[in-house]
Structures are given as structure tokens and as C-alpha cells.
Amino acid sequence: MAQASDQGRGTVDHAATMRNTYELINAGDIDGFGDLLAADFVEHQGGPGYPPTKEGTLDFFRDLAGAFPDWHMAVQDLIAGSDKTVARVRVTGTQRGEFIGIPPTGGSADVELIDIMRFDSAGLVCEHWGVADMLRLMQQLGVMPAAAPA
Template identity: 30%
Template sequence: MTNQTQLTALQARRERIVLDHFADETRQDFDAVLGTFPHPHYELIPSGEVHDGNDDVRQYYAETRRAFPDQRHEIIQLRHADDSVIVEFWLLGTHRGPLKGIPPTGNAFRCRMNAFFIFEGDTLVCERVYFDTLTMLRQLLVGVPPEMVGALVQGLLGQPSATPKAEAAVA
């Protein structure tokens, strides 16, 4: 899985935590995922979202799995840095539930991402995720009437819509 042939004991422990974390997320065993760090902390860089603590992270899981009940990962590459494990992966899913104002489209997505699993020693303290929002949106919004796209994207970005008529059509 890694690009190195010989791992240190610390790197091997960190890698096991990260691989378990990914597997538990795919199985939707969120108790096990939360158990991979003493204080769960997610940072989603494209949206600026921070989910901190058990309750907040559980809510994040509930919302994203409601929107994408089949969400899963395909790991491309795993690398080690001094204080982290960096994972490049595909995130896949089908939009079956609401997502921040976007009604379910039934469209599937496949988005390449990077996650930095930040450690203090062998303790996971943060998962920081980077991805291209446009790649995902382009796939999710296929087939949505063009006049609704602006209002949906504004809702996703947490901005008030400039066209109340479009908002009413979504609700």
C-alpha cells in the first residue's frame, strides 16, 4: 500500500490506524471510526467546515450518509510524513438524499481526494481532507434544470440565493 518498502514501527502503527479508519467508514461502523482518535476532528478544506468532537462528527457522518448511503473509498496511494499519513483516494457514492439544500439527484460521483491524517506520536488528532468541489458538483448536478443550478450551488455554499423564485422551486 505504501511507497516505502520498510516501515518503522511508528509508521506501521499509524498506517494500521488509517487503514482501519477507512474500512470502518466504508462499513459505516462509526463507533469504530470514532475510536481511531481520542478526540475526533475533521477539517474539510474546500468548504471550510470543521467537525470537532464526537457529537459533531457523528452529525457529519449522519448527514453525509443520508445523502450518500453507499459512500465508499478506493485508496490510490498511502504515504508517510513526519507527523502524518497522507492518503490519496477516490471517494464514490450515489446521491440518494438531501445534501445542504441540493435535493437527491440519483447521480453517482467519483472524486479524487487527499486526506492528511495528522498524528501526535501514534495518536490520531485530525483528518484534513482536500478535494475539488467542482468535480463533485459537476457529476451530482447532471440533469438538474439549468435555472435551478445557481440556487442549489448557493445553498451548498451557505449563501443566500439571489433568486427567491428558484429557492421556492427547490423547497
Template identity: 30%
Template structure:
């Protein structure tokens, strides 16, 4: 039986709320066991869950605020404003970053396909350059500083 776009939006809201409250127990209820993460090129609920566990260590105050949400058929698009402070070690893609104490604020857009009341596939676009710059992992060139921050 098809689920309405409004019901799909409610699933995404519950997922983001579970993320904000660190309630990973809801993953098994809200995420399909065969979840496909197109952003990080991985498959399976456990791999997806690990991303959140690592992020919670690095950014214990991470919070995502829903700004916009659109649903059509089995897809939900959501734009969030995310904030956090890196007070723990950030392990990602084989590397790690010691705590910087830096605050991060980025906009992100996610698209989720919902199947049988669970997130089945996901795509994400985020402010990677803003995120990396805030953590001190990326710097603008002298020309970039002049163009974007000069007088």
C-alpha cells in the first residue's frame, strides 16, 4: 500500500529528531537494513549507523534544524541548517582529526527514498568547503581571501 508524501515527511522528521537526540535505537525502525548511501558509497544500516556514531564523538552538540521539506511520491527532499563544535576526535575516511574546538555551521540538502516506512536510499549535498574551512582543514589562497573577504 503506497504511503502518502506527508507520512514520508513524518518519517524523515522522526529520523532527524532521533539524530538530534542521539537515539540510535530508532535506526532499526527508521532505516532499511539494506540502506544505500549514495553520498558515502556504502550499503547497509550498520555502515550508515557508524557514520553517526563517529560524528557524535567528534561533535557531541551537533544539531540539525529543518528549514525546508518537500515530498513527492516516495522521495523526500529536506534542507537543514547544522551546527556543532568539534570537541572530540573526528575519524573519517581513514584519517582522523584531534579536537579543534572549532564551531561549524553549514547548510545541507538530503534526498531520501522511502520504502515500507523506512529510509531505503539517500543522497546528500552539504557545505563541505565551509565545513572543512571551519575545522582548519582547508584554507583559501591569498587571491581567494582577497576576493571573498577583502575590502
């Protein structure tokens, strides 16, 4: 596990890089986020209709920023390993534009996701796997009925 104190000894702090990806996305700096992705980046759970490539991923986040201009990703937990990091992230935002074919609803989103990022030897993100609570998101946007209380 890379530690911040190890940086001076030539190791890369993958946890800091992963946090930085969220900070750049939150700031709307999709190009800056792209600088952290390897040229041969592979997205394993991308948005529908987007190619599983670096450019497809950047296009998805550009569209996401247009649909949810106040989108915010907050890291709740982060576990770093030798070449992979895992984060539990709380995502909030208000849908003001079209999102994956859904016209603007004005609905607020507050969902959790799990991200796994793998890093190459240069410290760039080369693979991503993610699981988001899309059912809850669709319910919050009002495009699917909410579950009946238990």
C-alpha cells in the first residue's frame, strides 16, 4: 500500500491520484481528469452508448457535467493496494440537462457508488470498474417508481 510518506522514495500515491480524479470531475475539469488516464485506458462499466475507451469515458463525464451541473463526488472510504484502489463514493447533483436519453427532470440525486481503479507503472489509471445504484438514481429522478415502504 502506497503511503504519502513514500512519495519521496519513488512510489506513486494511488490513493491521492484517485481522490484527484474526483476533485477534477467535481471542478468540471474533464480534460484535467483525462490527464490522469492512460492512453490505453479501459472502462469496464461505462455509460450506455459510450465506448469503453479514454475518449468514451471523457465524453460520458462531459455529458454528465452538462446534465448535472452541480454534480459532486465525495469519497466516503478509500482502500489502496499496490496497483488498485477502491473507493465508496457519495454522489449528489440536480438533473438540469438530458442524461442518457432522459430529459431534464429537475430531480435531485443522492446515490452511492463503488469504484475500482487500476494503475499502470507510470501511475496513470489504466482500468476502471464501477457499480452505481442506478435504480435509486432513476427513482430519485422520477423516471421509475419508488419502492413501497417495507
